[in-house]
Amino acid sequence: MASDTIVAVATPPGRGAIGVVRVSGPGTSELVARLAGELPAARRASLRTLRDAHGEPLDDAVVIRYAAPASYTGEDMAELQCHGNPLILERLVASACTLGARRARPGEFTERAYLNGRLDLAQAEAVADLIAGATERAARSALRALHGEFARLVDDLVARIRTARAELEASIDFADDLHGAELVTAQHGMLAALCADLDDVIARARQGATLAGGANVAIVGAPNVGKSSLLNRLARAERAIVTATPGTTRDLIDVDVVIGSVPVRLVDTAGLRASDDVIELEGMRRSHAAAARADLVIVVGAADVGETDLPEIAALPAPCIRVRNKIDLEHGVPRVETTARGPLVHLSARTGAGLELLVATVEQTLGVAAEEEGEFTARARHVDALHEARKELAAIDDATLADTPELAAERYRAASAALERITGRYDVEDLLGDIFARFCIGK
Ligand SMILES: Nc1nc2c(ncn2[C@@H]2O[C@H](COP(=O)(O)OP(=O)(O)OP(=O)(O)O)[C@@H](O)[C@H]2O)c(=O)[nH]1
Ligand SMILES: [Mg+2]
Structure with missing residues (x-):
């Protein structure tokens, strides 16, 4: 106190x-x-x-x-x-x-x-998310996190990891009680179920982190394809200068918008092309940097510009959505095409036709397509901690279990420690109690 x-x-x-x-x-x-x-x-x-x-x-x-x-x-x-x-x-x-x-x-x-x-730590963070929630959906999800839905999932995983570890440690101390092969089989079952459920929580937490923290989305492409026009459309305001002259945008322009149910920082960039103009080159350098930082990249092409290849974009770590803009010029129909290089949305930034398809594709690509039962907000640190725990569990293989169970036990310990950092409950070890509660007196 x-x-x-x-x-x-x-x-x-x-x-x-x-x-x-x-x-x-x-x-x-x-x-x-x-x-x-x-x-x-x-x-x-x-x-x-x-x-x-x-x-x-x-x-x-x-x-x-x-x-x-x-x-x-x-x-x-x-x-x-x-x-x-x-x-x-x-x-x-x-x-x-x-x-x-x-x-x-x-x-x-x-x-x-x-x-x-x-409150536990995840709930305390949910309080902040509830206050900051940029969308109704984010606020609803934050309330669920505040009510402890996320923390309950984490606590459940921690309890199961502890059980698995307790059983493993018991078999080390009382080696003749359990046959080695039986131990490996039992551990196998527990591990597989744990990993599957942890993967599910990771997916949900990642979605929760996007809902609460939003996403960085960069718009890139050749000059004059309508990148700035698209930004203005999505921002519902004339934020970026649009002209018929290729090379209009020289610097990064970002706006905070809500796309569907996701708060998004949208970045318009300078068109990418061969140039020896120093200003334009610097602008393009920034375009690449913005694309490299983004959680999602929208690569724009246009009906009147012809297919432009942007090999450097293909190498980005973030997922891409391609857009074919200006379909009004070719009397095209708005649609989403599934291609080997990901979704391709046909739209017109000028008329707005197909914009809703882009919005839906963005939500889908960010993994927040439909609001789900029990959805909760989360933080990047939660996702990191979940990944860390997953990595520890993935490293426990048959050989470790059979030959060096102490190492496997240590990985279990590290996995639950990572998870308990989410809720802030990582404190004294009460594992001994867990172990001996499983034995009867006199054994
Ligand atoms: N017909 C038609 N014209 C469009 C559409 N979108 C943009 N344009 C026009 O295309 C031209 C270029 O648009 P911008 O939005 O400035 O293109 P940009 O990709 O930002 O170009 P840079 O900044 O030079 O890289 C302008 O004349 C726009 O009016 C569209 O959907 N249909
Ligand atoms: Mg522009």
């Missing part, structure tokens, strides 16, 4: 009908009693005139007090609902500081909730 009491304005900056000041920590009751003249009952909305240390009235406020541990942070807490004037709120915070509180750091209320076991 923290020993100091923190205070902060909890509502957004600016004027509004109501502004809320939050207080948390052991000094809350005394502080509220000083401000409100007496201590209001817990969990009841009480109208009080708040006064500063000199008895000067600050504001009339609705005071709600929470007694530890039944509060967001797990500590004594109070919410003071004032009139939403930033000057009033600032005076109230300053008065609280005079009376012994200190200003909270960003996220400190949630940090305390985690430290006091009210």
Whole structure:
């Protein structure tokens, strides 16, 4: 438990009908009693005139007090609902500081909730995602993560890894209890099921990370194919200059848009072609860099420009969607073609025909096509930790199990440690309990 009491304005900056000041920590009751003249009952909305240390009235406020541990942070807490004037709120915070509180750091209320076991780490992160959610779907998914759906999946995997490890370690210590081949078969079964379920969680977490954190999408292609026109279409604003002159865009132009249900940072780039103009060359260098950084690259060609080969694009690590633009010039029909080099969307940035097909293809390629039951938001660090655990499990093979079970056990330990970093539950080893609980007394 923290020993100091923190205070902060909890509502957004600016004027509004109501502004809320939050207080948390052991000094809350005394502080509220000083401000409100007496201590209001817990969990009841009480109208009080708040006064500063000199008895000067600050504001009339609705005071709600929470007694530890039944509060967001797990500590004594109070919410003071004032009139939403930033000057009033600032005076109230300053008065609280005079009376012994200190200003909270960003996220400190949630940090305390985690430290006091009210939330696990993934849930604490979901709180931030819920607040930041750029789309309705992201907000819904963040709420599911906050309700612990993601943490439950991780906890379940950790429990199963521990069981597998406990059984393996038991067989090391009591070598004659289990026949070697039987052990390998049993471990095989557990490992296969674990890896399959872990892969499923990885796919879902990756999707959750895209929903919460968004994706970087670069638009590249030859000059004059309509890259900037496409960006403007998707941004629903004339953000980039469009002209009939090839080589119009010289620098990177990025806009934040929502494509389908994904927050996307969309980057328009300079057209790629042979050139000896220094400005254009620098622009192209940036185009390549943007494509290399992107989570998804949209490679644009056009009906009137002819097929241009961009070999350097083919080598990119990110998935590509190809676009054939300006189908209005060839009386083409909007459609998605499946090609050996990935999906090819026929559309017109000028008329907007086929744009919805591009949106759907982007969602599909980013793996967030349809909202799924139980979808949750996640972070890149969660995906990394899941991959790390997967790598450890993948390294446990028959030879390791049979010849060096200690090494296999160590890999199990590393895998669960990686997973427990997601929820922040990685602490003391209680594996011994796990092991011996599986034996009967006297054995
Ligand atoms: N008919 C038709 N013209 C288009 C379409 N999209 C873009 N254009 C035209 O194509 C020309 C080039 O468009 P831009 O969007 O500037 O092309 P860009 O790929 O950004 O070109 P650079 O910046 O030079 O690399 C402009 O005259 C646009 O009006 C389309 O769908 N149909
Ligand atoms: Mg352009």
